[in-house]
Amino acid sequence: AYLINTARGALIDEDALVTALHEGTITGAALDVLTQEPPDPANPLLHLDNVIVTPHAAFYSTAAIAELAEKAARHIAQSLQGQVPDNMVNPQVLTQANCRLQHPR
Structure with a gap:
């Protein structure tokens, strides 16, 4: 399964997502929003190969x-x-x- 979030960062438990991504329960994630914006550079989601993070750009149309x-x-x-x-x-x-x-x- 893949998780995509373009709504609100607080909808996702980021710690649980990191665990699920490491364990393979979730194959990958695409996130346009995070709990903290701008994100802390140490946020593990920014360093996973199976995660794409965009700069809250879903609004731009x-x-x-x-x-x-x-x-x-x-x-x-x-x-x-x-x-x-x-x-x-x-x-x-x-x-x-x-x-x-x-x-x-």
């Missing part, structure tokens, strides 16, 4: 890039209109005196 550009443009437009952008990662700035964005209702 024509559709994903187009969606990213559309969302970025929408968030910029919202900010320029004084609105709070969708999915704001630092909402604490809304409480600053010089904030010109309208607080969500």
Whole structure:
């Protein structure tokens, strides 16, 4: 069996995977995500011949890039209109005196 993970690193018990790869229970693995990113250079998965690790690249597609550009443009437009952008990662700035964005209702 081969294990492929392009979703989330935490879905896989990496220690158990290393054991299964050494014992041959799993023939090989292709991983686009790891529990720790960037990975520790000492991570044994990076040094196994039967493992391929890519740099979290499953996201990169024509559709994903187009969606990213559309969302970025929408968030910029919202900010320029004084609105709070969708999915704001630092909402604490809304409480600053010089904030010109309208607080969500």
